[in-house]
Amino acid sequence: MDNKEKQNKEQQILAAAEQEFLTKGFDGARTTTIAKAAGVTHAMLHYYFRTKEQLFERIVDEKFKKMSQSMFAIIGDPKLPIVERIKGSITAHFDFIADNPLLPRFIINEIVSRPERYEVLHKRVGLILETIYHDLQLEIDLAAERDEVERVDIKMLFISILSLNIFTFIAYPFMEPLIGELTADREKFLAARKAENIETILRRIKKL
Amino acid sequence: MDNKEKQNKEQQILAAAEQEFLTKGFDGARTTTIAKAAGVTHAMLHYYFRTKEQLFERIVDEKFKKMSQSMFAIIGDPKLPIVERIKGSITAHFDFIADNPLLPRFIINEIVSRPERYEVLHKRVGLILETIYHDLQLEIDLAAERDEVERVDIKMLFISILSLNIFTFIAYPFMEPLIGELTADREKFLAARKAENIETILRRIKKL
DNA sequence: AAGATGTTTAACAATATTGTTAATGCAAAG
DNA sequence: CTTTGCATTAACAATATTGTTAAACATCTT
Numbered sequence: 340m341d342n343k344e345k346q347n348k349e350q351q352i353l354a355a356a357e358q359e360f361l362t363k364g365f366d367g368a369r370t371t372t373i374a375k376a377a378g379v380t381h382a383m384l385h386y387y388f389r390t391k392e393q394l395f396e397r398i399v400d401e402k403f404k405k406m407s408q409s410m411f412a413i414i415g416d417p418k419l420p421i422v423e424r425i426k427g428s429i430t431a432h433f434d435f436i437a438d439n440p441l442l443p444r445f446i447i448n449e450i451v452s453r454p455e456r457y458e459v460l461h462k463r464v465g466l467i468l469e470t471i472y473h474d475l476q477l478e479i480d481l482a483a484e485r486d487e488v489e490r491v492d493i494k495m496l497f498i499s500i501l502s503l504n505i506f507t508f509i510a511y512p513f514m515e516p517l518i519g520e521l522t523a524d525r526e527k528f529l530a531a532r533k534a535e536n537i538e539t540i541l542r543r544i545k546k547l
Numbered sequence: 548m549d550n551k552e553k554q555n556k557e558q559q560i561l562a563a564a565e566q567e568f569l570t571k572g573f574d575g576a577r578t579t580t581i582a583k584a585a586g587v588t589h590a591m592l593h594y595y596f597r598t599k600e601q602l603f604e605r606i607v608d609e610k611f612k613k614m615s616q617s618m619f620a621i622i623g624d625p626k627l628p629i630v631e632r633i634k635g636s637i638t639a640h641f642d643f644i645a646d647n648p649l650l651p652r653f654i655i656n657e658i659v660s661r662p663e664r665y666e667v668l669h670k671r672v673g674l675i676l677e678t679i680y681h682d683l684q685l686e687i688d689l690a691a692e693r694d695e696v697e698r699v700d701i702k703m704l705f706i707s708i709l710s711l712n713i714f715t716f717i718a719y720p721f722m723e724p725l726i727g728e729l730t731a732d733r734e735k736f737l738a739a740r741k742a743e744n745i746e747t748i749l750r751r752i753k754k755l
Numbered sequence: 756a757a758g759a760t761g762t763t764t765a766a767c768a769a770t771a772t773t774g775t776t777a778a779t780g781c782a783a784a785g
Numbered sequence: 786c787t788t789t790g791c792a793t794t795a796a797c798a799a800t801a802t803t804g805t806t807a808a809a810c811a812t813c814t815t
Contacts, residue, residue: 348792363574363660364572364574364575364656365575366571366572366574366575367572367573367575367660369771369773370772370773370774371771371772371773380793380794381773382774382775382776382793382794383792383793383794385773385774385775386792386793390773390774391772391773391774410725444655444656444659446721447652447717447718447720447721448572448652448656450720450721451570451652452570452571454720457720457721457724458724461724461725462724464725465724465725465727468725469727494726494729495739495740495743498714498722498740498743499711499744499747501714501718502710502711502713502714502715503707503710503711505710505714505718506706506709506710506713506717507706507710509655509714509717510709510710512655512658512659512662512665513655513658513665516665516666516669516670516673517618517673517676518702518706519677531703532706535703535706535707536707538751539707539747539748539751540747542750542751542753543746543747543751545750545755547753547755556762577801577802577803578802578803578804579803587763588763588764588765589802589803589804590764590765590804590805590806591763593803593804593805594762597804598804599802599803599804
């Protein structure tokens with residue numbers, strides 16, 4: 340068997356594992372189910388990844404990196420005027436989550452059930468974010484002095500953006516039946532939600 | 548053993564089960580762990596609740612009812628003027644979730660992993676909500692005609708309120724390290740978040 | 756006190772799930 | 786062609802977890 344096919348097997352296991360872990364979490368996932376979905380015997384899974392834990396680690400690593408990416412999408416383009424910049428940030432972040440809709444719930448569940456692992460990462464990300472906060476806060480304060488926007492706490496704004504964008508996807512299966520026609524066309528609903536989130540945040544910083 | 552103590556045992560199992568299921572979910576929960584936490588042999592757990600499933604059902608039932616309650620907290624007091632009414636709604640809803648911080652994540656995970664069960668409930672709640680939407684939308688439209696507020700879609704507003712309030716608690720363990728000092732004093736942080744959510748929503752409907 | 760009823764315990768059973776191993780296959784390198 | 790090394794399989798092992806049962810125990814009724 341040539342190298343391409345071998346890589347395929349490993350890749351197929353990873354793909355199946357990602358699906359299984361993202362939807363069911365570590366506890367709900369079954370290595371046999373992953374193996375079956377990948378089209379290999381479950382011994383192969385152990386051959387390539389040794390244990391369920393290690394296979395899970397691989398997925399978690401990848402997803403935590405993706406998560407970091409998504410956070411930094413909120414920084415936006417520093418060359419734009421602050422309102423445009425924030426608008427672009429929300430859009431970029433929303434679109435990112437739309438492409439990875441299972442990510443937030445997975446990350447949160449993972450952090451709740453194993454906070455230790457998270458400690459490693461958050462220090463790194465936390466420090467970078469502190470710098471970004473500082474810069475953005477400065478820019479907002481300047482714009483506020485020019486009466487372009489309201490003086491707001493950037494961290495609070497940051498949380499609000501995360502809330503509005505992420506909740507849409509975390510709670511989609513919960514809202515679907517409650518909201519009815521509104522969610523019938525997923526694409527349409529998401530577009531409306533994105534616009535609503537932008538409007539909500541922009542109004543939050545609008546000078547009255 | 549008298550009846551009071553018997554009820555205690557059953558009650559203790561339920562309490563331990565609630566804690567275990569809310570934090571770890573069905574898959575992560577162990578009946579032996581529940582039994583140990585409740586201070587009984589694990590055979591007792593089966594004696595009272597037959598299976599893990601049935602014990603879980605008990606908790607789910609209770610929590611789904613709580614969830615419904617929390618949704619209706621958003622209706623608010625119809626006698627108040629619309630802005631005051633919405634302000635009160637957000638407060639009531641936020642406080643409710645603050646008292647049941649594990650509830651949203653539990654419900655969402657449950658719905659994702661077993662959508663069937665949810666179908667039964669959502670029809671009932673969905674219909675009631677339709678009526679409420681209709682009434683509230685009417686009231687907002689009237690207020691909009693009097694130029695008191697912006698004309699907004701009540702369902703979108705509803706989702707935004709849920710997003711802002713619930714995300715605070717779902718993602719608290721995720722934000723804690725990223726936000727730093729801000730979350731150091733949980734009570735203070737929550738109070739600030741509640742105020743921020745109210746401000747954000749009120750600005751969303753404010754006539755400009 | 757005897758019997759009936761429900762409670763409790765410890766030991767056991769059944770099963771699902773993860774992980775291992777030894778034998779086999781297969782492809783490339785010498 | 787044989788050796789070497791990795792890939793693959795099937796069968797097995799180990800363990801954790803849920804669930805059962807029969808016997809002991811307690812409590813209440815008559």
